[in-house]
Amino acid sequence: MILVRSILWMIVFYAWSVLVGLCMVPLLIAPRRWMLSAMTFWARGVNAMIRPVCGIEVDFRGLEHLPKGRVLIAAKHQCMYDTMGPFAVLSDFCYVMKKELMIIPFYGWYSMKAQMIVVDREAHSKALRKLVTDAKARMKDERQIVIFPEGHRHDPGADPDYKPGVAALYRELDVPCVPMATNSGVHWPAHGIRRIPGKIVYEFLEPIPPGLHRKEFMRLLEERTETASRRLLSE
Numbered sequence: 001m002i003l004v005r006s007i008l009w010m011i012v013f014y015a016w017s018v019l020v021g022l023c024m025v026p027l028l029i030a031p032r033r034w035m036l037s038a039m040t041f042w043a044r045g046v047n048a049m050i051r052p053v054c055g056i057e058v059d060f061r062g063l064e065h066l067p068k069g070r071v072l073i074a075a076k077h078q079c080m081y082d083t084m085g086p087f088a089v090l091s092d093f094c095y096v097m098k099k100e101l102m103i104i105p106f107y108g109w110y111s112m113k114a115q116m117i118v119v120d121r122e123a124h125s126k127a128l129r130k131l132v133t134d135a136k137a138r139m140k141d142e143r144q145i146v147i148f149p150e151g152h153r154h155d156p157g158a159d160p161d162y163k164p165g166v167a168a169l170y171r172e173l174d175v176p177c178v179p180m181a182t183n184s185g186v187h188w189p190a191h192g193i194r195r196i197p198g199k200i201v202y203e204f205l206e207p208i209p210p211g212l213h214r215k216e217f218m219r220l221l222e223e224r225t226e227t228a229s230r231r232l233l234s235e
Contacts, residue, residue: 078185
């Protein structure tokens with residue numbers, strides 16, 4: 001039954017995405033915020049449809065920790081759903097994305113229109129400098145910058161591997177950093193099409209204030225994120 005529902009979900013998900021994606025084409029010449037509003041609408045539709053189709057509820061916790069203005073969100077990354085589900089509750093969001101995603105038709109175009117931050121991970125130190133420069137530019141519009149500190153998806157419960165990019169943004173942007181924990185990989189595995197019934201939780205944690213030394217910031221970020229994520233895995 002899980003496999004049948006998972007196949008049905010793929011049909012529903014891609015049908016919804018194509019329908020909304022085609023309707024979004026005119027927004028390529030509209031204001032940026034219109035594109036973000038359309039992405040939010042699409043994500044809310046995805047979050048609503050996944051429950052009846054797959055038996056997966058999407059729950060957002062700790063929204064009181066999420067400032068409306070400038071903030072850095074450091075998100076745990078376990079599956080593809082992390083790159084779209086949170087659109088539903090973020091305001092002027094700006095994801096840090098890998099360059100390879102930009103070649104995807106429609107998705108890449110809309111991400112460019114929304115002024116996401118694109119990173120060429122093969123450029124190393126040059127990529128880090130560009131990340132900081134672009135983030136500072138986006139912050140002029142009081143955006144919520146979302147970065148996955150580990151750089152790629154990790155299986156639930158796997159040992160963490162936090163990269164220096166998040167520390168560089170924290171230091172240079174001088175804004176609070178809100179860690180985001182999740183258990184998404186349990187219900188949306190990184191590989192395969194099976195979608196496991198249950199509850200995907202995205203939990204925004206207590207903000208880390210700006211101004212801490214790099215070592216202390218990284219310690220707090222990893223400690224809070226991993227502790228909360230392990231707790232969600234055990235629920």
